[in-house]
Amino acid sequence: MIEITAPPVLLSTVAPVLIVMGTAGLVLLLDLVPPRHSKDHLASLALAGLVAALIVTVWQWGGERRGFRDMVVLDGYVSFFNVVICYAVALVVLLSMDYLKRSGTESGEYYALVLFAASGMMLMASATDLIVVFLALELMSLSLYVLAGLFKQSLASSEASMKYFLLGVFASSFLLYGVALVYGATGTTQIERVAAALAGKTPSAMLVIGLGLMLVGFGFKISSVPFHMWAPDVYQGAPTSVTALIATGSKAAAFAALLRVLMSGLRVATPQWTELLWILAALTMTVGNVVAIAQSNLKRMLAYSSVAHVGYMMVGIVAGGAGGAGAVLFYLLAYTFTTIGTFGVITLCERTTNVEADEVSDYAGLGRRHPLLAFVLTLFLLSLVGIPPLAGFVGKFYLFGAAIRGGYVWLAVIGVLNSAIAAYYYLRVIVYMYMREPEGDVATWAPSFAGGLALTIALVGIVLLGVMPAPFADLALAAVAPLLR
Amino acid sequence: MVSTVWLIPAFPLAGALLNMVFGRVVGRRAHWIGVSALAGSFAAACAVFARVASGDHFTTTLFTWIAAGDFETSVTAYVDPLAGVMLLVVTGVGFLIHLYSVGYMHDDPGYARYFAYLNLFVFSMTMLVLAGNYLLLYVFWEAVGLCSYLLIGFWYTRKSAADAGKKAFIVNRVGDVGFGLGVMWLWTAVGTLDYTEVFARAGTLAPATATGIALLLFMGACGKSAQLPLHTWLPDAMEGPTPVSALIHAATMVTAGVYMVARSRSIFERSGTALEVVAWVGVATAVFAATVAVMQTDIKRVLAYSTVSQLGYMFAAVGLGAYAAGLFHLVTHAFFKALLFLGAGSVIHGMHGEQDLRKMGGLAPRMMTTTITMTIGGIGLAGVPWVSAGFFSKEEILAAAMDGRHWPIFLLLLFGAFLTSFYTFRLLILAFFTGPRMTKEVARHVHESPAVMTMPLLVLAVLTVVTGWVVGIPSGDATRFARFLEPVFPIHDAHHGGVVLLILSFVVVAAGFALAVYLYKVSPLDAPSVGAPRTPVRAFLLNAWYFDRLYDAVIVRPLFRLSDLAARRVDLGAIDGLVDAIGRAVVIWASGFRRLQSGYIVNYALTMLVGAVAVVGFLLSR
Secondary structure, three states: OOOOOOOOOOHHHHHHHHHHHHHHHHHHHHOOOOOOOOOHHHHHHHHHHHHHHHHHHHHHOOOOEEEOOOOEEEOHHHHHHHHHHHHHHHHHHHHHHHHHHHHOOOOHHHHHHHHHHHHHHHHHHHEOEHHHHHHHHHHHHHHHHHHHOOOOOOHHHHHHHHHHHHHHHHHHHHHHHHHHHHHHHHOOOEHHHHHHHHOOOOOOHHHHHHHHHHHHHHHHHHOOOOOOOHHHHHHHHOOHHHHHHHHHHHHHHHHHHHHHHHHHHOHHHHHHHHHHHHHHHHHHHHHHHHHHHOOOEHHHHHHHHHHHHHHHHHHHHHHOHHHHHHHHHHHHHHHHHHHHHHHHHHHOEEOOOOOEOOEHHHHOOHHHHOHHHHHHHHHHHHHHHOOOOOHHHHHHHHHHHHHHHOOOHHHHHHHHHHHHHHHHHHHHHHHHHHHOOOOOOOOEEOOOHHHHHHHHHHHHHHHHHHHOOHHHHHHHHHHOHHHHO | OOOHHHHHHHHHHHHHHHHHHOHHHHHHHHHHHHHHHHHHHHHHHHHHHHHHHOOOOEEEEEEEEEEEOOEEEEEEEEEOHHHHHHHHHHHHHHHHHHHHHHHHOOOOOOHHHHHHHHHHHHHHHHHHHHEOEHHHHHHHHHHHHHHHHHHHOOOOOOHHHHHHHHHHHHHHHHHHHHHHHHHHHHHHHHOOOEHHHHHHHHHHOOHHHHHHHHHHHHHHHHHHOOOOOOOOHHHHHHHOOHHHHHHHHHHOHHHHHHHHHHHOHHHHHHHOHHHHHHHHHHHHHHHHHHHHHOOOOEHHHHHHHHHHHHHHHHHHHHHOOOHHHHHHHHHHHHHHHHHHHHHHHHHHHHOOOOOEHHHOOOOOOOOHHHHHHHHHHHHHHHOOOOOOHHHHHHHHHHHHHHHOOOHHHHHHHHHHHHHHHHHHHHHHHHHOOOOOOOOHHHHHHOOOOOHHHHHHHHHHHHHHHHHHHHHHOOEOOEOHHHHHOOOOOOOOOOOOOHHHHHHHHHHHHHHHHHHHHHHHHHOOOOHHHOOOOOOHHHHHHHOHHHHHHHHHHHHHHHHHHHHHHHHHHHHHHHHHHHHHHHHHHHHHHHHHHHHHOOOOHHHHHHHHHHHHHHHHHHHHHO
16 A cells, blocks of 8 residues: 655645635635625625735745645745736726626626636746646636636627637647646656756757647647637627736736746756747737737727737747846736726726727727726826836836847847837727717716726826836846746 | 935925816815925925035935846935025925915916926926936926926917917927937946936046037026027016916026036036036126017016026026036025016016006005015115125126136126116116006006915015025135035135125116116106117117027928928828838738638637647757
């Protein structure tokens, strides 16, 4: 009989994850008892859990804790991502409250699922074992599949959920196969031990195939070309608050794991994946931006735009080193605030009662009807374009700067040209808001205190990151240090 | 630990934001926010000044602003006696002018917007003074320019005001291009923009490089401080509300150029040539603007040209190396010119918007406080010996020219002093001490301004008289003011004008006074003929030496023709065609991709599979 020794349990390494997960369970339980007409208390509970996780994260910052036989770690890198994810999810919860009420789909399990997704995302960032990465990814993805189909009466929402699920499972199988091959090549799934097993050797064919298949899996999650095709359909069909979560939190988590796998585990294959990512980055930026131009649906346009932003971040991975990886982390922070803000404005607008305003033409004349809201959306869009002094500009500056210092001048040039193309479709929305006369039903503002609060936080975020980026950039730079040891 | 220094800009920034966001809510109560913000700022400035006075000079960093490779800039405050003096003036005079505005802007529909802009200006100006490196200085240099633009065009529905705002902005841009280039060159030459390090390393610059940098920086100063040949915007800027003219276009913002040159003295001194240029531009402007002021009939335009002229005196002093004298004149000028502008505002307010000197007269009995305080301001501007601060500060400048044996400069400045005395008393006599020339209807309604407006006048009047006695009387080798600034500007040798200078000053002031009295008081006054362009010389002076017309003919109109050509032929023809073609190509491409996005899940999965094969294939082929 084989004796099984239980690994030592060090719960403090996963404290933030546990808090969020526990809150999710609590939300499920409390959903069974009155009051039933309103779910605001559950949303508040979810927020409290996220804030608690945030506080614990900040409190634990610095140092390094390992647990569960080196399967999870808690260090500056993980803490940075925990902060990004907690902020993203908390803002999504704030935006959801009145949005769900208006669409009549307010439910307790929504908040529970959002929190489960969040715990999956956080676990993905802290996982140092490929198996845990996979499990965390599935925890996140399964929650998101259900969330995407939340509008049960809407055909588009169900379709989005189904597509996301089928393609997601397809992609997961690639990832799992890749993990298996890497295990075959190295005899371990622990990322640092993978690196140790490979040190000094030339990568074998099995490893390289494993790497490729894992990249397919991650490529799907971050929606890089050519694995991006689900994004527009899902973004458009899913409830907008869920879209915001998919576009920010799930991408941040996937980038966290991808960076760790590539820079720490498969460092020995750096020349291979750098070349591949160079091509994918250029393709992702270009396809995302060019196709975004042809879109008339705002959510679909933003889906392609988020594909393009993933391309920019991949430039940072290609650039490599602390500079490149740090730039990716900073950009994720900036991108998260900006994207949630943009989607947030959409959740606050409706064409007529209960009909979401998601066509660009719905926003014609918004500048006159709701000057403040239009101004806020303008700022978010300008940050997406990358206009100083907003977060998007500084983020791009660091990314392309890192690329140039890394010797990838042409990639930086492609990135800058792409930013110029992108300006066209973002500014078109602004043109609609300020210079076009509204026709037919147009977007009006559905007042929401929680939504306004979320927008305010996001706005403060992009201005702060744009005006005094240095402390945050330093933080990001310090955070990636554990990857490069 | 965040230094208390940051409270000085923080109060007005908070005030500006509050009034901007909640402007509609606070409405008529906007001044509570605006004025108390300035009170807080002034209190903080006093605290900082006390620290500086006790010999504590320091720099403090709020946060690292930009770090890109080897270029790093922080938001840093550089606090020394020079900054201390400037901060006191900006927040102190700023506070009085905010208070005055409560009365002056009382019925304006844009009340909250006004205080928001004014607070924003004080924030920018204090940051400009505190800035510890050239990049931060440049940012807030532009920021005060923006506030100036917003406030000149405050009554934006009036075309002349909107135009004046535009003109101020554009003319300033010309100077700022030079300033920006100067800052960049400085960075290439020294490798840092930090004051402490730049000043330490300025001595290692090649003199030619120093000259280039200094002259480019001075270009910016010419724009901001309205020196020849970039002075044309300031008289037009009088379209803004009068308290704005007092605060921005007399007491504080326009002196930023003087401050900047004095601050950068190590670069200017390294060059030498640049200092000479500064001195001569200052002298030329001082005399030129004074000759124009003698012909103006609009009460605010007289004061505007006078400001240009007095700024010339400050630059002349700085150019002669008499930094403390220049700065002292900056301070006294801030007091008496703010007083004169606010007095003029009180007159305009009392006469319901009348600004024409020819239609005034006889105001002395009707507006006693305004008359007395404004006369004190006039005495300060004219530099009447012993009873005004303006006398002491101007005396210092003349003494510096005399000691350096710069006789042409000395004589020109003395001539300028004569003109100053003449136009000042001309203004006072025409407004207050001649018979009333307004219509009966207007005369009946002329009234003294409310206490909230006259209080600041009284305070400034006291400052105008007292400042000279307290810190301006030379004793030993220098004035108390100069000794206070000694850590920044070492005292080289004593400037002793002596009795000769005193007599000369007295004579020119008396001559100016006598001429004004003779022309406008003793001889019978023919109001319509005042300021009428009857002779070519008078027309020449009245039109400010035709600078505007010259610029219009040589720069503005050819530029319009060129841009018209470029717009029609080059842009609409060639470039637009090209851009349209590219745009069409991209859209065609995009719709091609769009067709690929069929919506069928099988196609998506197939694409992923093909992608996966390509990815693995690519990796294996390497």
